[in-house]
Amino acid sequence: MRGAVDGLHSPHPLGPRLPSVFAEDDLIQRYVSGLDDLFAPLMTVLDCLEAYFSPDLAPIDFVGWLADWVGAELHGEETERQARGAVAAATALHRLRGTRRGLATAVRLGFGVTPEIAESGGAAWSERPRGQFPGEREPRLEVVVRVPDPSKVDERRLDALVGAVRPAHVPYAVHVVKEGTQQ
Numbered sequence: 001m002r003g004a005v006d007g008l009h010s011p012h013p014l015g016p017r018l019p020s021v022f023a024e025d026d027l028i029q030r031y032v033s034g035l036d037d038l039f040a041p042l043m044t045v046l047d048c049l050e051a052y053f054s055p056d057l058a059p060i061d062f063v064g065w066l067a068d069w070v071g072a073e074l075h076g077e078e079t080e081r082q083a084r085g086a087v088a089a090a091t092a093l094h095r096l097r098g099t100r101r102g103l104a105t106a107v108r109l110g111f112g113v114t115p116e117i118a119e120s121g122g123a124a125w126s127e128r129p130r131g132q133f134p135g136e137r138e139p140r141l142e143v144v145v146r147v148p149d150p151s152k153v154d155e156r157r158l159d160a161l162v163g164a165v166r167p168a169h170v171p172y173a174v175h176v177v178k179e180g181t182q183q
Helices: 026-047 060-070 080-097 100-111 155-165
Strands: 114-118 141-147 171-179
Touching: 060 080, 060 100, 100 114, 100 141, 100 155, 114 155, 141 155
Parallel strands: 141 171
Antiparallel strands: 114 141
16 A cells, blocks of 8 residues: 655645745744645655556556456456556457457456357358358357366356356356367
8 A cells, every 4th residue: 555655755845835924933844844744645646647547557556446447357366467467458358348359368368378269159241131140040159278287277267257258148158178188
């Protein structure tokens, strides 16, 4: 947590700004110097405010607040690098939400692995009406994550992530398997 910073001086001390009648009043000067100590961290934050809105520069405890603000899905178990990356990518991911590319990007950001995705959807164009629909009749989504050690992957967190970014109407299954094995 941020708080008082020892040795931080106010860029705008109050003592010299008081009317001249208080310039030599020791009690008033000590009182406003205490206010200077109180306001110095606030002034520093305000002087650097734009850095607080950059996920790469903001203090790590502020990154969690930014995640809530932009709708990034953090669970508190991410590394600092993963949390900053998720916040930085959140707005772009919202445009891709519900797409294969958006799902793959979200899993890659959250777990550092590119998933294999099998789905039932499709798209086609035809000059004539009543053409055959692309894709499969029953909607489905299957996400396979291949990792060296499946026991190190939190399957509940992966399931929650896939459930949050998949198309809302599509049932899904998530599988975590060892690299080099067939599923």
